[in-house]
Amino acid sequence: MKFQKPDFNPRIMPPKLKVLTLEVEKFDNNFAGVCYKNGRRYVIDGAIPGDVVKAAAVESFNNITYCGLLAVVKPSEKRVRPKCRYYDSCGGCDFMAVGLKDELAFKTDYVRRRLFPFGTEVRDAATEKGFRNKITLAFEKTNGKLNVGFIDDKTKKVTDVSECLMHEAVFSDLVKALRFWIEDNDVSIYVPRFGTGTLRFAVARYLDGQLLLTVVGTKSLPSTEDLYKKLKKRFPKVGLFENVNAEKTNEAVVGDVKHLYGEKFIESEMLGIKFRLGPDSFFQTNAAVCGKIYEDALEIVRGKNPSVVYDMYSGIGITSALFSRVAKKVVSVEIVKKAARAQKELLSENGISNVEVIEGDTEEALKNVAVEKGGVFFVDPPRRGLSGATEEILRFEPKAVLYLSCNPDTLVKDVEKFVAAGYKAVSATPYNMFRATTHVEIMVLLEKIENDE
Known part of the structure; x- marks a missing residue:
């Protein structure tokens, strides 16, 4: 039987978990830190070789204990301060605490x-050098506040993000346009727990100054023409698409994508080969x-x-x-x-x-x-x-x-x-x-x- 690491959120750690001080020796095949102590193998997500950490023993299997990282007591020489202000809450760039070299x-x-x-x-x-050309944004309302950003793997909540270092400046403009559209038109946000609301995701592809955006809802979304106009003010070449996804799934786009307004393709070139991308074309990120x-x-x-x-x-x-x-x-x-x-x-x-x-x-x-x-x-x-x-x-x-x-x-x-x-x-x-x-x-x-x- 393969050991499966459990979910762990240090912000809601159960009080009875044993806390250990461990010195990380290496990475395992999942890039989790590994420490050997008294014949036992400890696996600590988020730890880097050379770190001395405080970790909570969450679950054990045979001679393996999976631990949640609580604090870095003494950082590794290879640990750097993450440049992103959302690093702790977003979870998308889990290797940002290590320098590029x-x-x-x-x-x-x-x-x-x-x-x-x-x-x-x-x-x-x-x-x-290069930026990611595909963005999948999620939405959530918490106590009346609209969050637009990425789903945190630990909390399963949406981290409100206004900028992303892995994407071009287009990211901020896209988030602003979506936020204004939602607020101006009172677009309802999907709530997975209750199955209520309409807007689930927005999936964008941006390449060579061209943007294709697919908005995903449980049914057709309102005022999409207004969204297109808001996008058009920020992006010279933009196409807007819609996908209806009422399935109980975490997958963003399911089934066919419908063209609503603007461009239908991104046109680009690679190594002398001209090509076109649709909103759902596979292309390396x-x-x-x-x-x-x-x-x-x-x-x-x-x-x-x-x-x-x-x-x-x-x-x-x-x-x-x-x-x-x-x-x-x-x-x-x-x-x-x-x-x-x-x-x-x-x-x-x-x-x-x-x-x-x-x-x-x-x-x-x-x-x-x-x-x-x-x-x-x-x-x-x-x-x-x-x-x-x-x-x-x-x-x-x-x-x-x-x-x-x-x-x-x-x-x-x-x-x-x-x-x-x-x-x-x-x-x-x-x-x-x-x-x-x-x-x-x-x-x-x-x-x-x-x-x-």
């Missing part, structure tokens, strides 16, 4: 530990880091001189378009119908004719693709990993597989399968897609081991 070093070391069994060369973590990843991927694939590249989970098709430059043919598979359609439009817009787009599940789609051995696969699966698609990929006997992962746990499991099938995990690069968080994006190059004749 140490953050990259910790993430590099983490990837080395996870891939150590495979003898993989792990390069230093790569980062690029940090465009600068995304560009670095794709540039690195293109160079690796180019070095393999493939006749065919198989691009799995290809989204709107930027990677497929890039790979078309270095291969005679690209087979691109994407399960989301809207994304596959957008990919065909992207290829047409960029004058690319050597990419075959297949709409469908990766595992099932590959069963109907003619096998051309010796190609290269690029895979960028969801958090669950490749699942059954691994066996289908191996049927093609690719000379290399380039695996981009947002979940190290499923990455390691999938790498194990490739290694067992005669591949070597040659190299890995961590990418700091979400600065000041514990998230790390990882790209691993797997190469087929050629047996000596």
Whole structure:
């Protein structure tokens, strides 16, 4: 049985919990601090190696005790003062108490530990300056006060936020417009506990001076034209959309998104590829880091001189378009119908004719693709990993597989399968897609081991 850490809020700590003084030795695989004392392993969320902390023993399992952080008695040399005034209440940037240099070093070391069994060369973590281009805002009214911001993981309450260091100045202008719209039109706020109210979330994407905003309600929202006018005063190019989500879920957008006013797409370019984004298009949250990843991927694939590249989970098709430059043919598979359609439009817009787009599940789609051995696969699966698609990929006997992962746990499991099938995990690069968080994006190059004749 796997130990599951419980929720802990130091502001409402039960009085009978045992309080301990602990010196943190290292991070675990979830970037929680770890201390060993009297044969017991203590895990402290929010603690950094080198910290001496006061912690409350919340729950124990076998020889592990999960602790809630109460106070830092003596800070680690690697601990810094968070620059954000909402750090303690927002919870979105859980790695902001570490400087960027140490953050990259910790993430590099983490990837080395996870891939150590495979003898993989792990390069230093790569980062690029850039802001997050997607914002999900929640709403709450407390004693008549309107809170617009992010949900605190500990309290499950909405932290009222007027600015965010991870986003451009657009964040403050967006919050102001939403706040004025809600107050001017008496828009009711959804209360999950009772299922009352209408407005649940606002999901924005901002790129190259263009904003697409989706407001989410339990039913159609009132006075949306007024919201559009308020946005238009602040943003030259803006599109407003609506999503009706009456489901009992924490997921913001469920089902179709309806265009209301203004722009329908964001138009941009990456590495010479022109593309368009809709309000619900999948796109990496940090465009600068995304560009670095794709540039690195293109160079690796180019070095393999493939006749065919198989691009799995290809989204709107930027990677497929890039790979078309270095291969005679690209087979691109994407399960989301809207994304596959957008990919065909992207290829047409960029004058690319050597990419075959297949709409469908990766595992099932590959069963109907003619096998051309010796190609290269690029895979960028969801958090669950490749699942059954691994066996289908191996049927093609690719000379290399380039695996981009947002979940190290499923990455390691999938790498194990490739290694067992005669591949070597040659190299890995961590990418700091979400600065000041514990998230790390990882790209691993797997190469087929050629047996000596």
